[in-house]
Amino acid sequence: MYAGMSGSNHAGQKNSDLMWDFRSDTVTRPSVEMRAAMADALVGDDVYDDDPTVVILQEKLAQMAGMESALFFPTGTQSNLAALLYYCGRGDEYIAGDEYHIFRDEAGGAAVLGGISPFPLPTNNTGGLTVEQVSASVKPDDPHCPVSKLLCLENTVAGRVQDQSLIQALSETAKNKGLSVHLDGARIFNAAIKTGLSLKELCAPVDSISICLSKGLGAPVGSVLCGSHALIRQAKRMRKILGGGMRQVGVLAACGLYALENNVNRLSDDHNTALRLAEGLNEIPEVSVDVSAVETNMVFLNPGEGHHENLQRHLAENGILIGLQIPEIRLVTHMNVDNEAIDFFIQKTKEYYANK
Numbered sequence: 001m002y003a004g005m006s007g008s009n010h011a012g013q014k015n016s017d018l019m020w021d022f023r024s025d026t027v028t029r030p031s032v033e034m035r036a037a038m039a040d041a042l043v044g045d046d047v048y049d050d051d052p053t054v055v056i057l058q059e060k061l062a063q064m065a066g067m068e069s070a071l072f073f074p075t076g077t078q079s080n081l082a083a084l085l086y087y088c089g090r091g092d093e094y095i096a097g098d099e100y101h102i103f104r105d106e107a108g109g110a111a112v113l114g115g116i117s118p119f120p121l122p123t124n125n126t127g128g129l130t131v132e133q134v135s136a137s138v139k140p141d142d143p144h145c146p147v148s149k150l151l152c153l154e155n156t157v158a159g160r161v162q163d164q165s166l167i168q169a170l171s172e173t174a175k176n177k178g179l180s181v182h183l184d185g186a187r188i189f190n191a192a193i194k195t196g197l198s199l200k201e202l203c204a205p206v207d208s209i210s211i212c213l214s215k216g217l218g219a220p221v222g223s224v225l226c227g228s229h230a231l232i233r234q235a236k237r238m239r240k241i242l243g244g245g246m247r248q249v250g251v252l253a254a255c256g257l258y259a260l261e262n263n264v265n266r267l268s269d270d271h272n273t274a275l276r277l278a279e280g281l282n283e284i285p286e287v288s289v290d291v292s293a294v295e296t297n298m299v300f301l302n303p304g305e306g307h308h309e310n311l312q313r314h315l316a317e318n319g320i321l322i323g324l325q326i327p328e329i330r331l332v333t334h335m336n337v338d339n340e341a342i343d344f345f346i347q348k349t350k351e352y353y354a355n356k
């Protein structure tokens with residue numbers, strides 16, 4: 001019954017407790033082929049720049065992003081934080097959407113460790129900001145104010161692809177006021193697949209990007225920060241300070257290389273399963289799902305007041321894991337959920353409302 005119990009994606013793993021997991025695309029498990037790439041990886045001590053597989057991954061992503069250089073990090077949070085610490089010092093400020101991960105979901109690291117003030121702007125319902133908002137938020141040269149140094153953007157935002165002309169306009173606005181621009185591109189390849197734009201095109205307006213390998217791309221660990229030589233040189237120092245200098249980490253970089261070669265184009269499957277899920281759930285009168293908002297691999301389900309926990313329990317009893325966000329539960333598709341899982345999810349949700 002459980003998706004994890006069969007299929008080459010899970011061979012070789014003790015997996016009797018696996019379920020269909022819709023909480024995030026971070027829950028993917030490395031496939032047999034990815035594990036083979038790990039086993040075959042050439043390694044060295046990456047703190048000495050000696051790991052050839054890490055070097056290949058960094059060079060490949062820098063080139064794909066059209067940036068001068070790149071650096072491998074254990075997590076997207078650390079990669080974003082290293083960038084923040086490069087652009088901003090104590091008493092400086094970064095501007096970001098209030099829904100963006102870098103502001104809301106990274107434990108305030110910039111303030112805790114860097115003395116950097118966040119300036120959150122209300123994010124609109126497609127995950128965007130306006131030129132007017134950004135322009136008005138840059139502080140004057142006044143001793144009362146923090147010094148505005150950086151605009152942080154995100155793409156995708158809650159599964160929504162950001163319009164490239166908007167990213168361009170926001171970046172120009174910030175740069176004209178002397179700010180740098182960092183993009184949290186944790187799921188930038190979902191945007192690339194959806195829009196048909198290359199990574200280089202998506203990165204062209206910004207100064208740096210953090211890309212996650214451990215989300216829809218299916219690697220167990222890893223993010224890569226891409227930017228100028230100066231940024232990467234300093235980010236390496238920051239990574240050391242943050243405890244992210246890793247040793248024979250080519251075994252993990254090999255997963256990233258495998259993912260870039262094999263798991264990018266298949267992201268369209270995740271976009272299709274998300275749409276199938278949204279359309280199926282939307283047929284159930286008691287729930288609401290905005291099908292038109294499904295652009296990549298995320299679906300937001302409002303199960304109706306008072307139903308969140310009960311629906312979660314019912315689905316868990318049937319081998320389906322979901323989160324418990326209120327009012328809308330975020331459902332995320334990825335390589336370990338297929339059409340069979342989607343149809344089972346819809347069927348079990350219908351069953352829940354039929355019996356309530």
Ligand SMILES: Cc1ncc(COP(=O)(O)O)c(C=O)c1O
Binds near residue numbers: 212
């Ligand atoms: C948009 C976004 N940025 C950054 C991150 C941080 O990645 P990590 O969990 O590797 O620290 C996440 C993680 O979910 C994310 O969704």
